[in-house]
Amino acid sequence: MSRSALLVLADGRFPAGGHAHSGGAEAAVKAGRLTDAAGLEAFCRGRLHTVGLTAAGLAAGAAAGLDPHELDAVADAQNPSPALRAASRRLGRQLMRAARAAWPDPGLDALAAAFPRGAHQPVVLGTAARAAGLGPEDTAHCVAYETVGGPATAVVRLLGLDPYQATAVLARLAPEMDEVAARAATAARQGVDALPAASAPLLDITAEQHAAWPVRLFAS
Amino acid sequence: MHLDHDHSHHGAVSADAHRPDGTRRALRIGLGGPVGSGKTATVAALCRQLRDTLSLAVVTNDIYTREDAEFLLREAVLPPERIRAVETGACPHTAIRDDISANLEAVEELEDAVGPLDLILVESGGDNLTATFSRGLVDAQVFVIDVAGGDDIPRKGGPGVTTADLLVVNKTDLAPHVGSDLDRMARDAAAQRGDLPVAFTSLRSAAGVGPVADWVRARLAEWTAVPAPAPAG
Numbered sequence: 001m002s003r004s005a006l007l008v009l010a011d012g013r014f015p016a017g018g019h020a021h022s023g024g025a026e027a028a029v030k031a032g033r034l035t036d037a038a039g040l041e042a043f044c045r046g047r048l049h050t051v052g053l054t055a056a057g058l059a060a061g062a063a064a065g066l067d068p069h070e071l072d073a074v075a076d077a078q079n080p081s082p083a084l085r086a087a088s089r090r091l092g093r094q095l096m097r098a099a100r101a102a103w104p105d106p107g108l109d110a111l112a113a114a115f116p117r118g119a120h121q122p123v124v125l126g127t128a129a130r131a132a133g134l135g136p137e138d139t140a141h142c143v144a145y146e147t148v149g150g151p152a153t154a155v156v157r158l159l160g161l162d163p164y165q166a167t168a169v170l171a172r173l174a175p176e177m178d179e180v181a182a183r184a185a186t187a188a189r190q191g192v193d194a195l196p197a198a199s200a201p202l203l204d205i206t207a208e209q210h211a212a213w214p215v216r217l218f219a220s
Numbered sequence: 221m222h223l224d225h226d227h228s229h230h231g232a233v234s235a236d237a238h239r240p241d242g243t244r245r246a247l248r249i250g251l252g253g254p255v256g257s258g259k260t261a262t263v264a265a266l267c268r269q270l271r272d273t274l275s276l277a278v279v280t281n282d283i284y285t286r287e288d289a290e291f292l293l294r295e296a297v298l299p300p301e302r303i304r305a306v307e308t309g310a311c312p313h314t315a316i317r318d319d320i321s322a323n324l325e326a327v328e329e330l331e332d333a334v335g336p337l338d339l340i341l342v343e344s345g346g347d348n349l350t351a352t353f354s355r356g357l358v359d360a361q362v363f364v365i366d367v368a369g370g371d372d373i374p375r376k377g378g379p380g381v382t383t384a385d386l387l388v389v390n391k392t393d394l395a396p397h398v399g400s401d402l403d404r405m406a407r408d409a410a411a412q413r414g415d416l417p418v419a420f421t422s423l424r425s426a427a428g429v430g431p432v433a434d435w436v437r438a439r440l441a442e443w444t445a446v447p448a449p450a451p452a453g
């Protein structure tokens with residue numbers, strides 16, 4: 001277990017394509033549901049306890065050594081939005097590129113070969129974390145953080161929100177991120193059938209709408 | 221140029237000069253520069269000049285998603301399947317320099333879909349004077365400024381002006397109207413760039429892109445002069 005490897009993987013500068021995605025924040029801003037720091041906090045909290053928990057479980061499962069093919073099929077089944085499924089596979093492919101450069105590993109090579117169009121991002125993340133020597137718990141923390149970190153950065157750009165306020169939102173959510181990560185890791189140790197499957201239907205609906213916008217700043 | 225000798229895995233992880241099957245990949249040239257300087261116009265003119273003799277494709281990096289790609293599609297400079305738009309999350313310089321993963325996906329997908337390709341042009345959305353391409357993404361880069369943006373831009377320098385493999389000063393037709401001194405721009409550019417080349421263009425005429433097209437052909441000749449490896453078995 002390497003705490004420093006976790007920092008490298010969780011760093012917003014890790015070049016895995018996340019910067020072009022808002023995690024649904026762009027649609028929420030456009031709809032007028034997210035207008036300030038309080039709105040960002042509520043949005044992030046919702047994301048964290050639903051899709052964040054679910055993704056953290058998948059990634060922790062991959063880090064724990066569960067079968068990535070099975071996890072990938074679970075991710076497909078958990079994700080009703082075609083736009084989000086496509087974004088997840090695309091991000092998985094982009095993450096794979098960065099992960100193989102950072103932590104060359106036969107497990108990553110095998111996953112890349114099995115999914116040339118990309119496995120789901122949390123599955124790749126868990127496999128990358130395993131290659132980096134991280135366990136399920138650390139991996140789940142990484143997912144929990146990126147679940148809220150991505151939208152926070154996007155909202156700073158979209159609303160011109162004070163970056164100190166955005167960072168304070170993330171800091172306030174830290175205990176809940178720990179909680180979500182612990183739940184996900186515990187489930188992952190019990191096997192695929194125990195993985196959480198919380199969803200956020202509004203994120204699915206707005207992701208489909210967002211994908212059809214002719215003009216947008218973020219890819220999702 | 222950039223070589224990674226391990227071709228046993230699916231997909232490249234860096235600016236590998238070869239495709240997974242061992243054949244040489246396309247030369248990638250980036251075009252960056254301030255908003256409205258004529259990057260898309262240069263890409264369009266290059267496509268018209270080169271498309272009859274070379275197999276070409278274009279990747280655009282827009283701020284608002286698809287503007288540049290749609291212009292190129294409307295102008296029909298290439299068949300639509302040869303044009304890809306990368307979405308940049310409001311930040312084209314991140315997508316061309318700090319996190320190039322989406323652009324690498326786009327160039328590789330183009331080669332898979334319509335290849336083999338000789339040349340891929342990668343346009344960055346109009347950004348600022350510090351926006352340059354990663355060497356992990358492109359083999360050479362062109363920085364496009366224009367005379368109407370102020371004739372002191374070459375003097376101001378910045379990474380784009382000083383380090384680009386080719387500096388293009390576009391819209392020379394406007395120089396008399398905006399009071400820009402082309403000789404001064406040439407002198408300042410030379411002072412900033414040493415031996416690196418500068419091309420003055422006006423894209424108002426069809427032949428205006430000529431010096432840039434010649435430079436691209438020279439880069440391509442260098443690229444293909446390195447013998448291609450035998451295809452992997």
Ligand SMILES: Nc1nc2c(ncn2[C@@H]2O[C@H](COP(=O)(O)OP(=O)(O)OP(=O)(O)O)[C@@H](O)[C@H]2O)c(=O)[nH]1
Nearest residue numbers: 254255256257258259260261345346391422423424
């Ligand atoms: N007069 C004149 N106008 C030009 C020339 N080249 C381009 N333009 C015009 O300048 C405007 C901007 O050109 P684009 O090619 O869209 O510029 P760009 O650098 O791609 O702009 P962004 O992608 O928005 O940063 C368009 O209206 C072009 O027709 C030129 O040589 N002379």
Ligand SMILES: [Mg+2]
Nearest residue numbers: 259260288346
């Ligand atoms: Mg343009």
